[in-house]
Amino acid sequence: MAIPKQQSKPVEQQEISGVERLGLRISSMINHPVAQIQRWVTIHRLDTDGDREWEEVMELLSETDGIDMTFSDDGAVTLRWEMSLEEERPVELVNAEPAPF
Template structure:
């Protein structure tokens, strides 16, 4: 008889500190409100290690199209970006026409 309440080992490794931080920051940047206003404030949490936070700051400072301001009062950072140009936006299949015809699918 199988024991209830025991977790099955799915074989997945726990996330590293940098992976957790990257997922949190990515989620904040991709949030619909942040995308609409084109800026976000990211606060450093107690669980964010010094090495991970410095690595994040380095990665963000090297990213084209992002303006980063370090807020010394609370160790947060403010990221701002411009609206993507038409060339940078993903193509919507409904906008594509081939020789004046709608796509065959």
């Protein structure tokens, strides 16, 4: 008995907007472990970043509490932030067992 082939459904690819693409790039830079340790990141504008998209994302960042923005002459932007209250709390281990090695 032959097993019928499953027809693969065409995958719909949704285009993301320039603002979303730039936002994802900046978000991944901010969330990078090194950036989280040093609490700053420098964002360079790429040729693919449109004027409107860049201005919109920079405005959103400027409205975000706890972020200090420094604009460089070359167009780069350095974001700095302080440790949040949640990060300042020491981690408590409850019922911690010694490692088995």
